[in-house]
Structure formats: C-alpha cells, structure tokens
Amino acid sequence: MTVTITAFERSPDGGAGLARDTRVRWALEEAGQHYEVRLVSFKAMKEPAHVALHPFGQIPTYEEDDLALFETGAIVFHIAERHAGLLPDDANARDRAIAWMFAAVNTVEPPILDLVIAKIVEGDKPWAKDRLPLVMDRIRERLKQLSARLGDAEWLEGGFSAGDLMMVSVLLRLKPSGLLNEFPNLAAYVARGETRPAYKRAFDAQLAVFTGNPPPGR
Amino acid sequence: MTVTITAFERSPDGGAGLARDTRVRWALEEAGQHYEVRLVSFKAMKEPAHVALHPFGQIPTYEEDDLALFETGAIVFHIAERHAGLLPDDANARDRAIAWMFAAVNTVEPPILDLVIAKIVEGDKPWAKDRLPLVMDRIRERLKQLSARLGDAEWLEGGFSAGDLMMVSVLLRLKPSGLLNEFPNLAAYVARGETRPAYKRAFDAQLAVFTGNPPPGR
Numbered sequence: 001m002t003v004t005i006t007a008f009e010r011s012p013d014g015g016a017g018l019a020r021d022t023r024v025r026w027a028l029e030e031a032g033q034h035y036e037v038r039l040v041s042f043k044a045m046k047e048p049a050h051v052a053l054h055p056f057g058q059i060p061t062y063e064e065d066d067l068a069l070f071e072t073g074a075i076v077f078h079i080a081e082r083h084a085g086l087l088p089d090d091a092n093a094r095d096r097a098i099a100w101m102f103a104a105v106n107t108v109e110p111p112i113l114d115l116v117i118a119k120i121v122e123g124d125k126p127w128a129k130d131r132l133p134l135v136m137d138r139i140r141e142r143l144k145q146l147s148a149r150l151g152d153a154e155w156l157e158g159g160f161s162a163g164d165l166m167m168v169s170v171l172l173r174l175k176p177s178g179l180l181n182e183f184p185n186l187a188a189y190v191a192r193g194e195t196r197p198a199y200k201r202a203f204d205a206q207l208a209v210f211t212g213n214p215p216p217g218r
Numbered sequence: 219m220t221v222t223i224t225a226f227e228r229s230p231d232g233g234a235g236l237a238r239d240t241r242v243r244w245a246l247e248e249a250g251q252h253y254e255v256r257l258v259s260f261k262a263m264k265e266p267a268h269v270a271l272h273p274f275g276q277i278p279t280y281e282e283d284d285l286a287l288f289e290t291g292a293i294v295f296h297i298a299e300r301h302a303g304l305l306p307d308d309a310n311a312r313d314r315a316i317a318w319m320f321a322a323v324n325t326v327e328p329p330i331l332d333l334v335i336a337k338i339v340e341g342d343k344p345w346a347k348d349r350l351p352l353v354m355d356r357i358r359e360r361l362k363q364l365s366a367r368l369g370d371a372e373w374l375e376g377g378f379s380a381g382d383l384m385m386v387s388v389l390l391r392l393k394p395s396g397l398l399n400e401f402p403n404l405a406a407y408v409a410r411g412e413t414r415p416a417y418k419r420a421f422d423a424q425l426a427v428f429t430g431n432p433p434p435g436r
Contacts, residue, residue: 055367056325056360067310073320078313092285095296102291105324107274110331117332122352127345134340142274149273 003028003035004063005075006053007209010041015210017203020072021060023169025205027076027162029198031083039209073105073166080162087162100156100163108146109170111138115177139179147183154192168193220254221246222281223293224271225427227257233428234393235421238290239278241387243420245294245380249301257427291323291384298380305380318374318381326364327388329356333395357397365401372410386411 005028007021021037028035044050046057053061054070062069062078069075077098080086087094118135122128146167150156155164171190174180180187193199223246225239239255246253262268264275271279272288280287280296287293295316298304305312336353340346364385368374373382389408392398398405411417 051363051366056321056363058325067313069313069317071317071320071324073324074313074317077316077320095285095287095292098295099287099289099292102289102295102323103274105320106289106291106327107276109324110328113328114332114335122349125345125349127343127349131340131343131345145269145274148269 001064003033004038005035006038006040006050006059006061007206008042008059009039009044009209011206011210015207017206018173019059019206020169022202022206023072023165024060024062024075024079025202026165026169026199027079027086029201030085030165030196031079033079033083037205037209073101076162076166077101085160086165088158093158096157097161097163100161101166104163104166104170108142108167109173111135111142112170112173115139116173136177136179139174139177140182143179143183143186147186150185150189152185155189160196164189164193168199219282221251222254222256224256224258224268224277224279225424226277227259227262227427229424229428233425235424236391237277237424238387240420240424241290241384242278242280242293242297243423244383244387244417245297245304247416247419248303248383248414249297251297251301255423255427291319294380294384295319303378304383306376311376314375315379315381318379319384322381322384322388326360326385327391329353329360330388330391333357334391354395354397357392357395358400361397361401361404365404368403368407370403373407378414382407382411386417 005021005024008019011019013019025035040050040059045054045059050061051057053063053068056070058070060070060072060075062075067078069078076086087097114135118128118132122131155161156167157163168190171180171186172194175190180190194203223239223242226237229237231237243253258268258277263272263277268279269275271281271286274288276288278288278290278293280293285296287296294304305315332353336346336350340349373379374385375381386408389398389404390412393408398408412421
C-alpha cells in the first residue's frame with residue numbers, strides 16, 4: 001500500500017504549518033504510516049489533472065491504491081478508521097469524536113476563515129479596519145463556548161482523538177491573532193497538540209518543503 | 219430505541235426549512251426512522267441544560283438511548299452508518315460520499331454562511347453594499363467548480379448519498395440570492411433533492427412547527 005498526498009510546492013504561510021496538508025501528515029504520523037508527497041504549484045492546482053483529484057482545486061489530496069480522496073476531514077477520518085489511536089473503540093465515544101471533527105470544520109473554522117478573509121483578502125478595503133473587531137468578536141464567542149466545554153480536561157472527549165487533531169489544527173490558525181491567549185485553557189490545549197511527537201514530525205516535514213531542506217532519511 | 223432531536227421553537231427562517239434540524243429530519247426520513255422532536259427557545263438554547271447537549275448552544279441535537287450527539291454532519295453520518303440508503307456499501311465509494319459530506323460543510327458552506335453575515339448580521343453596516351459583490355463572487359467560484367464536477371450527473375457520486383443530502387441542504391440556503399440559477403445543473407440538482415419524498419416529509423414536519431399545524435398522525 002502506497003499513500004501519496006499532495007501539498008503546496010511553496011506554502012503561502014511560509015512554512016508555519018497552517019496549510020491543510022499538515023493535518024493529513026499529522027494523522028498519518030499518529031497512525032505510523034509512511035507516505036509520499038507530490039508537490040503542486042498554484043498553477044497546477046487549477047489544471048485538469050489536479051481538479052480530477054480535487055474538484056475545488058485545492059490541497060491536500062490522498063491516493064492509496066485505487067482510492068482517491070479529497071477534503072481534509074474525510075482524509076483524516078479515512079486514516080482514523082483504519083488505524084489505531086485516532087478514534088475510540090466504544091461506539092458512542094467514536095461518534096462523539098466524529099462530532100468534534102465536524103464541529104472543528106463547520107462551527108469553529110468558518111469564523112476563523114473569515115478572519116483570514118478580513119485580514120488578507122479584504123485587508124486593503126476601506127472597511128477593513130472597522131470590520132475587524134466584529135470578526136474577532138464572532139471568533140471570541142466560539143472560543144468562549146469551546147473553552148467552557150474543555151474546562152481543565154486534557155482533550156475534548158476522553159483520550160486524544162481525530163476530533164482533537166482537527167480542532168487543534170483549526171485553532172492553530174489563530175496564533176498570530178493573539179486571540180488564543182485570551183483563553184488560557186485553549187492555548188494550553190493547542191500547545192499539548194503541538195508537543196505530540198507525531199505533530200512535530202508532520203510540522204517538520206512540511207517546513208522542510210518550504211526551506212528546501214528535507215530531514216535526513218526522508 | 220427512541221430518537222429525540224431538538225429544533226427551534228420558532229425558526230428564524232419562517233419555516234423555509236433552512237434551520238439545520240431539516241438536514242437531520244431528512245436523514246431520518248431517508249432511513250425510515252421514527253423520531254421525536256423537542257422544541258427549544260433561543261433563550262433555552264443558551265442555558266446549561268441545552269449547552270450540556272450542545273457545547274455551542276445550537277440546534278439540532280440527537281439523543282438515542284445513552285448516546286447524545288451534536289453537530290449536524292456527525293448526526294447525519296451516525297444515521298447513515300446504521301441504516302441503508304445513505305452510504306454505499308463499497309469501501310471506496312463510502313469514503314467518497316463522506317468526502318462530499320465534509321466538502322459541503324467545510325468548502326461550500328463557509329462562503330455561503332458569509333452571505334448570511336453580509337446580508338443579515340452586517341446588513342446595516344456602512345460597508346454592506348460595497349462588500350456584497352465580493353461575497354457573492356466567492357460563492358460563484360465554488361459553485362462554478364461544483365457545477366463543473368457534477369456535469370449532467372444526477373448525484374455527486376453514483377447514487378444518492380449522505381453527501382448529496384448535505385450538499386443539497388447547503389445549496390438550499392442560496393435560493394433567495396438567485397445565485398443558484400446561474401448554474402442550471404446545480405439548480406436542477408437541488409430540485410431533485412427537494413422532490414425526494416423523504417425531503418418533503420422533513421420539510422413539511424419543520425414547517426408544521428412554524429405554522430403550529432402538525433400533520434395528522436404525528
């Protein structure tokens with residue numbers, strides 16, 4: 001079985017690990033799975049060969065034998081279903097972990113993506129300065145709720161799961177904003193994710209693409 | 219087995235079926251499952267009893283014996299995994315259907331939610347009029363890609379699946395905007411979803427809550 005994922009040839013985040021291939025790399029590292037990476041340029045991402053793999057012309061994609069997948073959440077779930085360590089065995093606990101995966105991408109990430117739009121895509125618009133506090137407050141609302149639920153627990157639902165992998169990955173986008181530090185338990189939660197050896201390997205691997213210095217042995 | 223979901227006591231969409239309980243009702247109807255509905259007010263949604271079920275104080279929630287779930291995508295997936303008709307048997311086809319579920323909520327829905335923000339939440343802001351075309355164009359970009367992928371197929375990936383259920387539900391939000399009509403194959407795709415008997419039963423049931431006229435026999 002050979003797993004091949006795609007990643008940016010040159011990540012727009014400068015190797016900060018925020019591109020979505022990091023989430024898939026992390027899941028593969030947690031699962032102890034070897035994988036190959038095919039780098040794609042911004043131009044190639046919109047061309048027919050890549051769009052056949054990813055209808056929205058994005059990264060990452062995932063190829064394994066005759067399976068071709070797109071959409072990070074679905075790829076992480078595919079990996080989590082087939083390997084130990086990312087989903088609990090108990091049926092109810094498994095469903096709850098899946099609920100956190102969806103909560104990460106459908107409830108917590110949208111207001112955070114709006115911050116990317118407000119700062120980068122619309123950063124030069126006349127409304128940028130006045131609109132920013134509204135966007136920040138919508139994120140605060142979600143963080144407040146998430147912080148209340150997490151409390152002083154280590155992970156969202158018992159042991160570490162694919163739900164935490166997705167939620168930590170989504171929250172990592174907030175680092176430059178300073179918003180995370182308003183909720184110390186969430187900042188600590190994200191830091192716990194970052195100290196996992198599998199995350200570190202995933203982060204280093206994506207950074208190596210950016211610096212052009214792949215770690216020895218890869 | 220008793221299934222109980224929560225829904226708005228009075229939906230802010232006036233019974234248009236856009237609240238997320240419709241997605242769960244639809245999945246339950248496709249699966250032929252009976253369910254009970256507990257209505258919650260906007261005030262009660264933010265109180266501890268409901269927040270214990272839904273950390274973000276939203277609807278729907280799903281209770282079945284000792285399982286309590288939140289997050290629409292996860293609830294639909296739970297139903298789809300346990301009943302015929304919403305996920306293919308073939309492993310690769312099943313993974314692809316799950317990819318479309320995630321694509322619906324993480325790739326297609328965020329720019330559509332931004333339209334709700336632009337029109338309703340920020341509709342009275344000085345930038346509302348100038349910003350709207352940018353928001354609309356970001357939606358068009360996604361619709362163009364989705365339209366190209368769908369082509370003249372009936373559903374996104376072989377037969378109707380939970381991926382279509384989620385994607386049609388997300389696209390339904392665009393009806394008032396007129397955007398859907400710019401892509402006739404997507405408008406026809408959504409219409410196909412709406413003509414499914416299970417969707418009609420789900421729609422009628424949520425409308426009955428709004429009008430206060432539950433259909434006979436419920």
